[in-house]
Amino acid sequence: VKRVGLRNDDIPIGEQTVAQVFQSA
Structure with a gap:
């Protein structure tokens, strides 16, 4: 769950x- 939140x-x-x-390009 922590990983999902961080990724989100x-x-x-x-x-x-x-x-x-x-x-910019």
């Missing part, structure tokens, strides 16, 4: 970073 919190941050990198 990391997914949005990673997705936002990827989206920003793609937009």
Whole structure:
């Protein structure tokens, strides 16, 4: 359960970073 929560919190941050990198490119 802890891993799922951590991953759920990391997914949005990673997705936002990827989206920003793609937009910047």
